[in-house]
Amino acid sequence: MGIEDLKNKKIAVLCGGISGEREVSLRSGKRVFDSIVSQGLNAVLIDTKEDFIPVLRQHKIGLACIMLHGTYGEDGAIQGLLEVLGIPYTGSKVLASALGMNKVASKRVWESQNIPTPKYIAIDPFESIEKQCDRIKNIFPFPLVVKPVSEGSSLGVTILTNDKDLVKTVKDAVEKFRDVFIEEFISGVQVTVGVIGTGNDLKALPVLELRPKSEFYDYNAKYTKGMTQFIIPAGLPKLVYSKVQQTAIDAFKAIGCHGFARIDMIVDSDGTPYVHDANTIPGMTDLSDLPAQAQSDGMSYDELVIRILESAL
Ligand SMILES: Nc1ncnc2c1ncn2[C@@H]1O[C@H](COP(=O)(O)OP(=O)(O)O)[C@@H](O)[C@H]1O
Ligand SMILES: [Mg+2]
Known part of the structure; x- marks a missing residue:
């Protein structure tokens, strides 16, 4: 085709x-x-x-x-x-799209396939938030991450370094998004990998490392020029680099993605890539990650667009 x-x-x-x-x-x-x-x-x-x-x-x-x-x-x-x-x-069909958009559902799938993903607890919006936060404090060390289950672009993502604002942050997030979860904070190298292809013919593009100038890769860091340093290909040891690419393919396949997607991971000091986000329709602006990854692999923006269109046929 x-x-x-x-x-x-x-x-x-x-x-x-x-x-x-x-x-x-x-x-x-x-x-x-x-x-x-x-x-x-x-x-x-x-x-x-x-x-x-x-x-x-x-x-x-x-x-x-x-x-x-x-x-x-x-x-x-x-x-x-x-x-x-x-x-x-x-791109992805109905089920993979729904799974990929729901971070808790994605994590359950990855866990079941032994794909490393940060530990988490889903918040029940209909139970006492105070009680749930008390339980969380006993399980997770700080820092920890409060996230909406179905958002993107870092909207609603909050990193807490101590328990001072935990209850309020969770309450506000539940009010705004209803479905919220708490995730273990992974300290390490932030990377994202584009995967393109269909069926078993999948290819991981070069690994892009993101070094945000802000505290984490928030909305501002994502969409303001100069707020993030991009390193492509990421300066990871060779074995870790290929493990990151393979993990991206595994995570893509586990969800059942089709055509193209971008998998976000944090590589900890042991070299383990923790998958935390699947983007089934990644950004395609001039500043976006996927076109930069394609470019680094010798694929122009226009060629990438044709590959994406072909995924529909
Ligand atoms: N478990 C985590 N540990 C450390 N930082 C995280 C963690 N989860 C998310 N982040 C930070 O928050 C950003 C947004 O979170 P992500 O899971 O990618 O959601 P989305 O991009 O869909 O909003 C990440 O790029 C990263 O900078
Ligand atoms: Mg992300």
Whole structure:
């Protein structure tokens, strides 16, 4: 399959939407749309915040390129809708999207496959937060991480160094996100690895190391130029480097991802990569990690876009 199979299809690049990552998605979508058009393919850019189903019909869309992040875009919802409408779409299918978006579900899958992931406790939003926090304090040493189960872009992620603000932080997070969990803090090298391919034909791209100038890789560090130092390929010992790439492939496969995804890990001082996040629709802006990883492997942005489109066929 190649660009020829894509030429006779009208492609819809879906972006924007209603999630907390709307702004990033608009940028990813526009950049991908420009690349598709510049390669002589026929595309429309559609913001799914609008009533977009009639637009899909009106344009007789033959392939949807989903560049949505977060709720309704990355979580299986739009994937299910496109299945029902009979429109082929890029990337992971319904189940893998839903699993990947839910960090607790992902972690349960990784644990069951012996893929290292930080220890965690899910917060029950309907039980006393005080009691749960008391229990957590007895199990986890500080620092620890409070995270929403289904967000991205570091939204709602808080690192606590002592128990002073634990109850309040968890309460606020439950109020805002409802489903929240506590994760063991892993100190080490932060890396992210793009994986592309389908079935057993999977390839891990070069390992990207992230050195945020802020306390951790928060929203600001992610989307402000100069707030993070990127090192690619990461300066890890050779054996650790290949273990990180293999772990990314294992984590991708365990969730059942398809086409492309980015796996976030922290490599501790023993060289163990702890998987903490699967991004089934990673950012595709000019500053995003996946295009940088592809580039470092000799794959241009445009070639990466074609690979992503082919995952729909
Ligand atoms: N267990 C952890 N230990 C240390 N830092 C963490 C941990 N989990 C997350 N972080 C930090 O928070 C950032 C965002 O968390 P992540 O799990 O990647 O969620 P998302 O990117 O979906 O918001 C990470 O890139 C990392 O900087
Ligand atoms: Mg992440």
